[in-house]
Amino acid sequence: xxxxxxxxxxxxxxxxxxxxxxxxxxxxxxxxxxxxxxxxxxxxxxxxxxxxxxxxxxxxxxxxxxxxxxxxxxxxxxxxxxxxxxxxxxxxxxxxxxxxxxxxxxxxxxxxxxxxxxxxxxxxxxxxxxxxxxxxxxxxxxxxxxxxxxxxxxxxxxxxxxxxxxxxxxxxxxxxxxxxxxxxx
Numbered sequence: 701x702x703x704x705x706x707x708x709x710x711x712x713x714x715x716x717x718x719x720x721x722x723x724x725x726x727x728x729x730x731x732x733x734x735x736x737x738x739x740x741x742x743x744x745x746x747x748x749x750x751x752x753x754x755x756x757x758x759x760x761x762x763x764x765x766x767x768x769x770x771x772x773x774x775x776x777x778x779x780x781x782x783x784x785x786x787x788x789x790x791x792x793x794x795x796x797x798x799x800x801x802x803x804x805x806x807x808x809x810x811x812x813x814x815x816x817x818x819x820x821x822x823x824x825x826x827x828x829x830x831x832x833x834x835x836x837x838x839x840x841x842x843x844x845x846x847x848x849x850x851x852x853x854x855x856x857x858x859x860x861x862x863x864x865x866x867x868x869x870x871x872x873x874x875x876x877x878x879x880x881x882x883x884x885x
Contacts, residue, residue: 716858728761762820772788776804783839784840784843820853830851831874832875841872
């Protein structure tokens with residue numbers, strides 16, 4: 701049976717809210733270690749990721765590890781018409797809070813899609829084949845339309861969906877790779 705993406709988004713957000721702290725921390729540590737072993741990570745000089753919100757996998761270890769390895773991290777800044785761009789994150793980056801309560805860089809160097817080697821794409825639910833349900837704004841699907849680099853998503857076990865749980869639509873953009881842990885882990 702398939703559900704609407706809106707229904708599934710709400711269900712998966714509820715599952716994320718119920719994820720206990722020990723499981724969350726264990727899976728975050730394992731998933732970030734798995735990411736650092738991927739060829740896409742090893743070959744990337746410029747990496748796009750989010751400044752994670754409370755429900756999402758914590759991206760601060762990813763950002764710190766990238767900086768330790770002298771890789772450039774770029775983070776999204778929203779634009780009108782549900783568009784976004786990626787801006788360099790440095791120690792002197794100043795932030796502004798959006799109407800959604802999300803911190804974004806106030807200014808800084810904007811990286812074009814062809815300058816980003818790896819994009820870590822967030823979401824609420826993922827399939828192993830790379831299908832995803834985002835947070836509902838369509839920002840990443842629009843950006844991925846013009847991005848040809850590597851894309852990876854990190855999925856908590858509770859975010860992993862069956863392939864037939866929802867119908868994709870023409871605007872959905874898949875990611876190249878979804879990293880998840882075996883359920884017995």
